[in-house]
Amino acid sequence: xxxxxxxxxxxxxxxxxxxxxxxxxxxxxxxxxxxxxxxxxxxxxxxxxxxxxxxxxxxxxxxxxxxxxxxxxxxxxxxxxxxxxxxxxxxxxxxxxxxxxxxxxxxxxxxxxxxxxxxxxxxxxxxxxxxxxxxxxxxxxxxxxxxxxxxxxxxxxxxxxxxxxxxxxxxxxxxxxxxxxxxxxxxxxxxxxxxxxxxxxxxxxxxxxxxxxxxxxxxxxxxxxxxxxxxxxxxxxxxxxxxxxxxxxxxxxxxxxxxxxxxxxxxxxxxxxxxxxxxxxxxxxxxxxxxxxxxxxxxxxxxxxxxxxxxxxxxxxxxxxxxxxxxxxxxxxxxxxxxxxxxxxxx
Ligand code: AMP
Ligand code: MG
Numbered sequence: 001x002x003x004x005x006x007x008x009x010x011x012x013x014x015x016x017x018x019x020x021x022x023x024x025x026x027x028x029x030x031x032x033x034x035x036x037x038x039x040x041x042x043x044x045x046x047x048x049x050x051x052x053x054x055x056x057x058x059x060x061x062x063x064x065x066x067x068x069x070x071x072x073x074x075x076x077x078x079x080x081x082x083x084x085x086x087x088x089x090x091x092x093x094x095x096x097x098x099x100x101x102x103x104x105x106x107x108x109x110x111x112x113x114x115x116x117x118x119x120x121x122x123x124x125x126x127x128x129x130x131x132x133x134x135x136x137x138x139x140x141x142x143x144x145x146x147x148x149x150x151x152x153x154x155x156x157x158x159x160x161x162x163x164x165x166x167x168x169x170x171x172x173x174x175x176x177x178x179x180x181x182x183x184x185x186x187x188x189x190x191x192x193x194x195x196x197x198x199x200x201x202x203x204x205x206x207x208x209x210x211x212x213x214x215x216x217x218x219x220x221x222x223x224x225x226x227x228x229x230x231x232x233x234x235x236x237x238x239x240x241x242x243x244x245x246x247x248x249x250x251x252x253x254x255x256x257x258x259x260x261x262x263x264x265x266x267x268x269x270x271x272x273x274x275x276x277x278x279x280x281x282x283x284x285x286x287x288x289x290x291x292x293x294x295x296x297x298x299x300x301x302x303x304x305x306x307x308x309x310x311x312x313x314x315x316x317x318x319x320x321x322x323x324x325x326x327x328x329x330x331x332x333x334x335x336x337x338x339x340x341x342x343x344x345x346x347x
Contacts, residue, residue: 023194023209026051030058031176033200037183040194040209050190054183054197061179065096067116067170068125074169078116081153081162081169088158096171096178096281097160101150103174103285106305110297111289112261114148116168122266123248124257125170132248134255140264173258177239177284180204184235184280202287204237204280220333221272221313227337228311228329235278241287242272258291269315270294275302276309276325283307295320299345308344313337 243256
């Protein structure tokens, strides 16, 4: 956590270098990460009031959409699905389900929030890292055989039901992005036009920074550097996923928290994926999907998901980008990494 905090300061540092005068900035902890909100066009009191409202809203979303802690609405949805019952949810949750289903299909189910049982089996729902051991292949295959998918869920207005009792939701790959989208709406409703909402290095901006485009950092998977800087325009989001963020270690081998739903095993070839896209929920879903897709399939999956800017770093440290992304990225590490530029596949 301390490492992540320093990294965020580094990212903020990049922003601050580009700003005059310094925008108002506050941080709080939620979703198990540091959320930082930067506001350039409002007096401190107005900015602070808006940030407090978003903090409360984020805390509520965290409590309601938590994947494994009892008491939230998502836990109730999971329990209802396990019993084969229908359940009514609020409009925000319906929207999250719809977007997640849509982009799960577009990603060929590489982004699959229905695999919560598998994520739990790998110990990413709060297992003690000190005593953790990898699950057996038998247990993994038994869960895979049940084929949990978002398309097993029926959404009728506010009512959700599910034909497959093995479907259990974990929105860890998309909820932060959706929360960032809702925060931007809230800021705009408060009359704020120039801001960044950054949830653990995943961010969206509105407006600009005193007449200049917001300039933000892309995290380096080594956890301490900023890999590159990029200018972002009104509404755009920069989202990064990587196995290095959370992992277990057993007998010297790392097991990352992003699971390939095809094999049931953690992703290990892709170290980091960054996408730029003007919607947080979709950018978040896409960064996870493309981490699974890896070097072999990122171009096709990005195209299917409608993503136009992608940067992938593989386990050897080589960076793959499409030409449009390469035009925007300025490396801040010295020496810069080896780069391979490849176009997105035609639709
Ligand atoms: P992110 O950091 O956005 O890539 O999200 C990673 C989190 O999403 C993990 O900690 C899991 O809770 C969950 N997750 C892991 N693998 C997948 C997957 N293939 N599809 C959807 N969610 C996943
Ligand atoms: Mg994600």
